[in-house]
Amino acid sequence: MNQFFSEAACALGLHDWEWRYVTADDCTQTRVCSRCHKDDRRIAHGWGAWQYQARNSCMIERFCERCGAADEPHQGKHEWGDWEQWRHVSDYACATKRRCTRCGTYDRIHEEPHDWGEAEYRSPNSCELMRECTRCDAYVLQGEAPHEWGEYYYRFQGSCEQERVCQRCAAKEEPSIAPHQWGIWQYASPNSCLYVRFCLRCNWRQEGDIVHKWGKWSYDDLNEIWIRECQHCGEEQREIDL
Numbered sequence: 001m002n003q004f005f006s007e008a009a010c011a012l013g014l015h016d017w018e019w020r021y022v023t024a025d026d027c028t029q030t031r032v033c034s035r036c037h038k039d040d041r042r043i044a045h046g047w048g049a050w051q052y053q054a055r056n057s058c059m060i061e062r063f064c065e066r067c068g069a070a071d072e073p074h075q076g077k078h079e080w081g082d083w084e085q086w087r088h089v090s091d092y093a094c095a096t097k098r099r100c101t102r103c104g105t106y107d108r109i110h111e112e113p114h115d116w117g118e119a120e121y122r123s124p125n126s127c128e129l130m131r132e133c134t135r136c137d138a139y140v141l142q143g144e145a146p147h148e149w150g151e152y153y154y155r156f157q158g159s160c161e162q163e164r165v166c167q168r169c170a171a172k173e174e175p176s177i178a179p180h181q182w183g184i185w186q187y188a189s190p191n192s193c194l195y196v197r198f199c200l201r202c203n204w205r206q207e208g209d210i211v212h213k214w215g216k217w218s219y220d221d222l223n224e225i226w227i228r229e230c231q232h233c234g235e236e237q238r239e240i241d242l
């Protein structure tokens with residue numbers, strides 16, 4: 001290269017130089033242009049790998065393998081443990097958190113709406129239904145399930161009132177009247193043709209038909225009318241024409 005071009009190149013910053021360390025255990029580098037003798041210097045560390053500062057810290061650091069200089073420590077990656085037991089935080093949500101197994105720092109709290117499970121009985125002796133969060137202890141009531149009625153039983157001896165009890169929650173149903181256990185139809189009295197019958201359990205009286213035992217028609221010449229008489233109760237029936 002001739003003199004002119006060398007000067008032009010150096011003027012453009014295209015020096016003929018190369019970085020070199022000054023000493024083996026120092027990171028200062030220098031360069032000197034072989035043409036114009038301009039010189040320059042810099043620090044060029046030979047960094048090792050980033051490493052955690054301590055077993056229980058997530059700060060990382062690195063050192064120069066040449067001069068031993070320490071780089072600026074900074075926060076490395078946390079080693080998150082499992083999410084902890086969910087906690088009930090409101091009617092709507094529960095939250096969990098996790099902790100770094102290395103430095104003990106907690107992650108930001110992770111919150112989600114409750115995850116309602118299937119409807120189930122609130123307790124073994126309740127017909128109230130509820131749904132529980134699958135993650136925390138939150139629950140919502142869901143109203144009552146149909147009762148599991150046991151057999152009907154009579155409320156009292158000599159009564160046809162019956163009721164039944166829920167086998168689960170012991171709730172009693174409103175009493176109702178069972179079908180009466182009717183005896184045979186019989187006359188209400190020896191001189192009545194009204195049939196009645198009585199419930200064999202509660203003695204309830206039910207009235208039936210009136211069934212007379214009519215005798216024969218006979219003609220009353222005096223009153224010019226037909227008459228017949230019930231042979232049981234004595235009731236008379238009169239007709240002008242038969």
Ligand SMILES: [Zn+2]
Nearest residue numbers: 010015033036
């Ligand atoms: Zn130069």
Ligand SMILES: [Zn+2]
Nearest residue numbers: 027045064067
């Ligand atoms: Zn260094």
Ligand SMILES: [Zn+2]
Nearest residue numbers: 058078100103
């Ligand atoms: Zn950590």
Ligand SMILES: [Zn+2]
Nearest residue numbers: 094114133136
């Ligand atoms: Zn929940």
Ligand SMILES: [Zn+2]
Nearest residue numbers: 127147166169
């Ligand atoms: Zn019940």
Ligand SMILES: [Zn+2]
Nearest residue numbers: 160180199202
């Ligand atoms: Zn009865």
Ligand SMILES: [Zn+2]
Nearest residue numbers: 193212230233
């Ligand atoms: Zn009669």
